[in-house]
Amino acid sequence: MADSQNNAAVLTRLPQYYRILRRFLQQGIYRCSSEEIAAQTDCSPTAVRSDLRRFSGCAKQGYGYHVKQLYTALGNYLGVLDEFRAVLVGDGAAAQVICQHPLIAVHGIRLCGVFSQTCPAPLPASQTVTGTLAELGAFCRENGVSLLLLTEPIPVHVLDEAIAGGVKGIWNLSEEKLEARDGVLIREVHPFDTLISLCCALKQGEA
Amino acid sequence: MADSQNNAAVLTRLPQYYRILRRFLQQGIYRCSSEEIAAQTDCSPTAVRSDLRRFSGCAKQGYGYHVKQLYTALGNYLGVLDEFRAVLVGDGAAAQVICQHPLIAVHGIRLCGVFSQTCPAPLPASQTVTGTLAELGAFCRENGVSLLLLTEPIPVHVLDEAIAGGVKGIWNLSEEKLEARDGVLIREVHPFDTLISLCCALKQGEA
DNA sequence: TAGATTGTTAATCGATTAACAATC
DNA sequence: TAGATTGTTAATCGATTAACAATC
Numbered sequence: 001m002a003d004s005q006n007n008a009a010v011l012t013r014l015p016q017y018y019r020i021l022r023r024f025l026q027q028g029i030y031r032c033s034s035e036e037i038a039a040q041t042d043c044s045p046t047a048v049r050s051d052l053r054r055f056s057g058c059a060k061q062g063y064g065y066h067v068k069q070l071y072t073a074l075g076n077y078l079g080v081l082d083e084f085r086a087v088l089v090g091d092g093a094a095a096q097v098i099c100q101h102p103l104i105a106v107h108g109i110r111l112c113g114v115f116s117q118t119c120p121a122p123l124p125a126s127q128t129v130t131g132t133l134a135e136l137g138a139f140c141r142e143n144g145v146s147l148l149l150l151t152e153p154i155p156v157h158v159l160d161e162a163i164a165g166g167v168k169g170i171w172n173l174s175e176e177k178l179e180a181r182d183g184v185l186i187r188e189v190h191p192f193d194t195l196i197s198l199c200c201a202l203k204q205g206e207a
Numbered sequence: 208m209a210d211s212q213n214n215a216a217v218l219t220r221l222p223q224y225y226r227i228l229r230r231f232l233q234q235g236i237y238r239c240s241s242e243e244i245a246a247q248t249d250c251s252p253t254a255v256r257s258d259l260r261r262f263s264g265c266a267k268q269g270y271g272y273h274v275k276q277l278y279t280a281l282g283n284y285l286g287v288l289d290e291f292r293a294v295l296v297g298d299g300a301a302a303q304v305i306c307q308h309p310l311i312a313v314h315g316i317r318l319c320g321v322f323s324q325t326c327p328a329p330l331p332a333s334q335t336v337t338g339t340l341a342e343l344g345a346f347c348r349e350n351g352v353s354l355l356l357l358t359e360p361i362p363v364h365v366l367d368e369a370i371a372g373g374v375k376g377i378w379n380l381s382e383e384k385l386e387a388r389d390g391v392l393i394r395e396v397h398p399f400d401t402l403i404s405l406c407c408a409l410k411q412g413e414a
Numbered sequence: 415t416a417g418a419t420t421g422t423t424a425a426t427c428g429a430t431t432a433a434c435a436a437t438c
Numbered sequence: 439t440a441g442a443t444t445g446t447t448a449a450t451c452g453a454t455t456a457a458c459a460a461t462c
Binding site for chain 3: 241242252256257259260263266267268269270271272
Binding site: 108199201 | 221222226230247284285287289291299300301304308309310315316354356375378380382394396397398399400401403404405407410411
């Protein structure tokens with residue numbers, strides 16, 4: 001209701017703001033204006049204000065935004081404070097990289113397990129379980145896992161088991177496209193696409 | 208000239224098409240329609256046709272697109288066939304993950320070196336040099352490196368040396384924002400933003 | 415020729431911004 | 439009060455789409 005501004009474009013920017021606010025907090029900045037946020041992004045101050053309108057409880061006219069309040073409100077809105085349980089399908093290197101991210105290392109997502117065709121080596125200093133794909137479905141069910149992070153393709157029947165085990169969202173970093181399924185949200189993620197567009201820009205007149 | 212359709216939105220889609228066409232080729236599909244491409248993406252067939260208009264040499268009315276030709280033309284346009292030389296700044300795990308991507312493993316980008324505060328372990332079965340950040344600038348100059356892939360923040364003076372050494376584009380996967388510099392293209396990449404938006408969608412009514 | 419599918423335009427849709435009133 | 443900055447609207451801008459002509 002009245003969430004008319006809940007469009008796709010806004011939803012790509014809210015996580016950016018979240019990141020920027022976290023940096024502000026780390027730097028001891030507790031108050032900021034839409035202009036200061038905009039300077040860290042590609043958007044205009046007007047766009048920032050328009051996006052953050054729904055969090056107007058964290059702002060005062062003439063003063064700006066209360067960073068801590070806004071960070072919390074945003075985190076709450078984005079579901080990041082819910083500590084969703086996740087499982088990674090991928091090899092040890094991918095797991096190590098992903099574990100380092102603040103969203104997992106600090107808070108937001110709780111990475112409960114890492115699974116692969118052959119069981120990955122245990123992660124250093126972590127209580128994350130490792131196992132083979134055959135164990136994935138049961139593990140999801142027993143541990144209330146709702147998120148699946150894919151860095152490599154998995155067989156369809158393994159995916160079916162995970163979904164049967166309660167997985168509701170899939171973050172797919174692999175090259176293989178997943179087909180849509182009822183009741184399951186899928187995000188195909190392709191970071192290398194931006195590297196290609198960088199090459200393109202580099203090739204066309206250097207600037 | 209007459210490149211009026213060269214807007215940002217199109218440039219985010221061309222790498223997608225490139226990926227999809229590669230998959231088609233792997234599957235032995237040598238001809239496809241705009242509808243078949245669109246089915247693999249979030250866009251409409253009309254959008255695909257409009258985007259690919261500039262490659263009309265690879266299409267025939269009533270027939271569709273010639274996959275091989277279009278793949279090559281796209282790769283050429285995107286600069287991916289130029290085999291830019293790149294250096295990665297990051298630890299061994301990040302390097303291992305990034306090396307596996309077809310853009311680097313197969314063709315497109317030539318990863319010449321991996322550098323970090325402490326020298327990373329050599330990559331398995333690869334001629335990629337490893338070294339410490341102190342060696343980065345000289346290495347870039349001596350090896351014609353034009354791309355810097357960052358998976359962790361680097362000290363400003365190291366970045367300066369790399370740029371002085373000829374780096375023209377930076378693909379920044381780290382959390383630290385880089386400030387703009389003349390003559391250097393920077394892409395800030397945040398794959399985890401999509402994971403956050405997935406959490407958000409998951410939190411709001413499951414669907 | 416009939417069928418298929420691109421190329422292209424004009425209309426629609428949605429997102430961004432400029433400007434300023436509201437208010438701290 | 440004066441200065442700053444949000445909140446909000448109306449205008450602009452740009453991207454998407456529907457529809458169909460062109461043509462293989």
